[in-house]
Amino acid sequence: MLNTLDVAVLVVVGVALLVRLATLPVLVRAQAATRRRALAAAGADPAGGARGGTGATIGELTVGLLTAVGVLAVLRAWSSVLFEGLGRSFDVYNARYLTIVSHLPLHSARTWYITSFVVCLLLWLLLWCLTQRNLWTVGMPPRLWRSGRARAQVAGLLALRAVLAVFLLPVGLIVAALVFQAVAMAASRRARPVGAEAVRAEEARVAQTAQALPASPYPYVPTAPARAPYVPPQTPYAPPQAPYVPTQFGQPAPPVPAAPAAPPVLPRPPVGSPLGAHEPRTIGGYQLLGRIGSGGMGTVYLAQRQGSATQVALKTINLELLDDADLLRRFQRESEVLAMVPGAYTARVLDTGVDSGRPYLAMELLDGRPLDAHLREQGPIRSAEALRALALALAVALSGVHRLGLVHRDLKPANIMLTTAGPRLLDFGIAAIVDGTRLTATGGGPGTLTYMAPEQFGEERVGTAADVWAWACCVVCAAHGASPFAATNTGAVIRRIVETGPEPAALAAVQALDPALAAVVTRALAMAPEQRPADGTALLAALAAAQPTAPDPAAVHDQITRGWQTLAL
Template sequence: MEVDTGATIMLPGLVVVLGLALVVRLLSLPLLTAAQRAARRRTEAVRDGRPSALVSPAALGELVLGLAGGVGLVVLIRTQGVSGFGVLTDSVAFEETAEFAIVTDLDWSTARTVFVVLTLVLLAAGLLLWFLTQRNLLGTGPGRRLDPATRTRLALVLLLRAAVGVFVPSGLVLAALLVQAVALLTSRSGLRASVTPPAGHLPPVPAGAPAHLPPVPSRPSAQPPAHPAGYVPTQADAGPVAAHPVHQALRPGEPRTIGGYRLLGRIGAGGMGTVYLAQRQGAATQVALKTLNPELLDDTELLRRFEREARVLAMVPGDYTARVLDTGVDAGRPYLAMELLDGRPLDVHLREHGPIREPQALRALALALAVALSEVHRLGLVHRDLKPGNIMLTTAGPRLLDFGIASIVDGTRLTRTGGGPGTLTYMAPEQLDDGAVGPSADIWAWACCVVCAAHGASPFAATSTGAVIRRIVDTGPEPLALGAVQALDPALAAVVTRALTSDPAARPADGAALAELLAARPGPSAPLADAVRDQITRGWRTLAL
């Protein structure tokens, strides 16, 4: 009579446990992906200082499913209904390895040692996969770095999981390893999906923002196009013309023309307006045309806000900002035609390519933003919401976007109704109070953006709103984040450190003073000195877009 080996005896039990775990995990994959998306949204909300729910319904569902699945699996293997279940009921903490000693034909002491080592290896592998999954979901920037508070929390949970793992049956440890491997793969694919949206899909565009479009191929214009009277020419009219930018089709009921512009597609929409890809009739240049949503046209306050916003945007020069090309009203519907920019926002660039590692490119970014702020401040405006999402990295250089919540320095808010006063991780201490906010708040935000460009996240990023506020008003910026700038450009790091001084009076007074510090020469902003422009252009060429 032939005697079965230990592996043959254990194989049926292993197949049943792993098969059931895999089936349950695959059937519940939509729940897993929903929970992971919710975790990423919460991480982004906390990073940007926005409120978010502590636990999502999908995460609660995952917890309930895990507990129910674990209990069910333990009950199943204790039935001893399949060969090998006896070994899978053993655990590290309890000396119940007699079954393992029998099937392996080892003495009890040796069998005990082998069983403990194998189980601990499986447990360690499962814990490692769990940690990598959490890093994908909770980390920020390239490499998915975790802030100290999150690292501490994950370490405590890791220890708790390890302590529980030595008491549970080895079959449950094995099933958990397989389930966690699927979760890790899902979290990695989710990261790729968040970086590269599906073709034709664009996120909603904030109501005050110009178009954020990826680089597009161009074709030469055969001859300068003829424009109708009153058309404002753009720089693109003298050279290449953008061809077929990514956009969505117009929806039924949407207009096909507004103010002499033919609408080619929908770029995105916010709560107040919609941004279209448009082309002036008889012209070759495409623009981003923004208009109020039809249901808001009877709201006189919103109409006044839209008109004020158009005036603010039209006042800001085109050097390193998005330009307003045309404004008007068509059949009671106001519109705003803006320059259509190539490239991508800084936050998207950081997610796709990681921090900027070229010192000249980082300085070019810092100087271009300072020049843009100098023009904004010279007009008596304060941007109030400078952040990576409002910085466009174009082939022609950085561009400062979205003055939708700009305010006059005398304190008159241009968007008093709706919208917050900024993004928490880029807000200066004085913005947390009800007092007046001046250009120095933009200088603080400028420094945060420069640090983010070199480090991958704001120097005040944390896992909770309270922790962000404590950093802003008390503990100060993350030293490692400042160190990223110091390693690339010590002189720039010195200006950044000064700009992050809690006392507004100790910072550079405005964008012009900031630009002078960076350029080491007076008057770089009005008019823009050729030497400063050349420095930005040369430095920008070192950055791969």
């Protein structure tokens, strides 16, 4: 039969559980705020500091405080003896109060008191640690939980909670806190995406819906690996009249009979290349469907995870290079860095791993085509809105890359994919940590000549300002059709970059479409790195300041989307 002490503990548990379930939305918002702060602190998500986090955290603290006051009030109103035993911080002498309501001998009451407190305290701290691990890992960038900063923060807060529980918190509140933490741990296992992760989740949902629609008769797929040049189709075909729909690789479908009044539907052009007899059929749980391209270091395959309909671009090191330990370390380092790059207007890393000693990197498969192919087939961009959307999207991508301490070093039209969802920045194959650590094979070139900044021809350290220079060259190329430093030979290109400056006619093409954008481009092409916007974030600020009415930073994505809709892909 339950005694008064047992009933009191059950009442505390019941009150805490009811309050926690009733305030579950507050808990979910507070956990989302914690995840956003973690992303922002790691520089892994420009949306990390989104509004609403402070209010949600204060709301969660208020719920906890009011629950504590309510539990203590219930104990005091019920029995002053129970309040003395459970309503005060841990003290072995408090066990004597429990003997009155539990009818136990003093030594038994003391044992029950100490054991219950220790078990509840350890369970509470364990559940809190599990909750933090879930918040830092579920849907978050890989290895974020393994960072020294994350471990130090969790360890410090864990020690603080233990000290508060032992010396300050009433024993009855430890029981209530245990109930709260159990619910929080369960909620953290189903944490929703936040920041750029939420944007990517929505894009994935839209793409999945689009796959159910009839595929465009002319799907474009990447035909080159990370560092190989774009190879156009041997037989050009007319672009589709309907808007692009994100499509996946697949076996060519037979022609679909058209209505008598409609033009005939052409068969799909061939995509990718078939696998050779010596090539594997699976890597890391992915079934290889074809070869997208190959280079001196690795090969990029069209792949599909077994049991899934989603197709990816899977990059792996060539077999003959697997004995190069230094190369394997660089590939692993590159994979870790790429996994941290924000998904806003960049190609997203989906998975990394090692299969039988062979490392691989799975990235999202994009629809569309590179900017250089678009310029060859359709000519320069003539829409001012589309040109500004391209400039803004690339600046957002560089902002996220530079926040991680990376320099792209090879920004050029071939590495800019024009997709239906907007531009995407590709190929971080020769990116380097700002401190100078190279992530590519020895002997790799430092970039493409007509998009290289003056400092890349000297001995000085190359920083984020070199990417800003390349950004300006790409914007000019989009409006003019060629780099502003294009010339007939290598010597003439270098002289134009380090001495004479950009082609005036090329800058005039941007000026004719968007004078404000042209002013920022001119500044970004300053010979001295310190005279340019320092990085992607400074570039975004310069673009905003150059407009007659500076847009709200939160509206930049909408501005890009609206402008991109004016471009005929």
